[in-house]
Amino acid sequence: MAEHFDCHYCKVSLLGKKYILRDNNQYCVKCYENLYSNTCEDCRTPxxxxxxxxxxxxxxxxxxCFKCAKCSRSLVEKPFAAKDENLLCTECYSNEYSSKCFTCKKTIMPGSRKMEYRGNSWHETCFACKRCRQPxxxxxxxPKETDSYCVPCYEKQFALHCSFCKKAITTGGVTYHDQPWxxxxxxxTGCKMQLAGQRFTSKDDFPYxxxxFSNLYAKKCAACAKAIAGLGGSKYISFEDRQWHNDCFNCKKCAISLVGRGFLTNRDDVLCPECGRDV
Structure with missing residues (x-):
């Protein structure tokens, strides 16, 4: 009995012919390619x-057909990148799509380290201090305008120095009597509380x-002995080197307010005219 050795698909005899095995079945070359061959993305043939x-x-x-879509160089066993379903060699990809260094203007190659700041990119070695040139x-x-500085160089070249500690002021700060702090x-000067953002006054060029300031330098009310700040529009009465808060300038006997009225004095006391007649 003759041995049958046929193509699994078209049944043509494969005796003495080239064939291909797939899933334990044999196929003639033509059937295998029609059934299983992939279509090339470039030339669109099997x-x-x-x-x-x-x-x-x-x-x-x-x-x-495995080549760069832009320069047509072969990509076989070479690094490549994909963009919009096209394959590109690393050089074409870099020229077309990679970032350019803000300093040297050259392409930053894919895979290399880069620095980014405010939408710009640098080679790691190009992102250097404008003054000392160290990466x-x-x-x-x-940052200052379009340049960047390491902290020591910036402090040497640009920073103001605090009038108190003499160290550089790199952010913020306060100006007092045209001096930076x-x-x-x-x-x-008295309690050492921070004054930035607070209301304050001065005495002999020292801030308080x-x-x-009220406790140390303000006039004292002759009635309540508390300070009369005189700040922010505070009103007070002054008479013969003595001062009173408006609310404290009252008759010693009947306590009526004497603001805007006539009054009499009896030693250290102030009296309304009526109470003064009885003295």
Whole structure:
């Protein structure tokens, strides 16, 4: 009995012919390619069994068709990148899509380290201090216009120095008598409370919070002995080197207010005219 060895699909005899096995079934070359060959993304023809089938993300190419979409150089065994379903060699991809260094204007190659700040990019070695030219890497820096400086160089070249501690002021600060101060150094001369953002006054060019100034220098009310600040529009009465709060300027005997009225004095007391007649 003659042995049958036929194509699993078209049943043509495969005796003495080239065939291909798939899932334990044998196929003639023509049937195998019609049934199972992938179509090349470039030339749109089947990739035959006698050709290399190169694939990337479910797409397939003949070996000779696996090339850069822009410069047509072969990408076989070479690094490449994909953009909008096109394959590009690293050089074409970089020229077309990679960031350009803000300093040297050259392409920042894919995979290389880069620094980014305010929408611009730099090679790691190009992101350097404008003054000392040392790469800043991940160290803190201070921008000025279009340039950047490491902190020591910025302090040497631009920063104001605090009138109190003499150290550089890199952020914020307070100006008092045309002199710069750190916020944390601008303190009340009396209690040492920070004055930045607070109401304050001065005496002999020294700053004071309102409480300290009132306690130390403000006039004292002859009636209640408390300070008359005289700040923020406070009103007071003055008579013969003595002062009273408006609310304290009252008749010693009947306590009627004497503001805007005539009055008499009896030693250290002030009296309304009526009570003064009885003295």
């Amino acid at each position: 990739i035959g069994s006698d050709c290399k089938d190169l694939s990337y993300k479910d797409h397939h190419w003949h070996e000779q 800043m890497g991940t160290k803190p820096f201070i 750190h916020k944390e150094c601008f303190l009340c 919070c309102l409480d300290c």
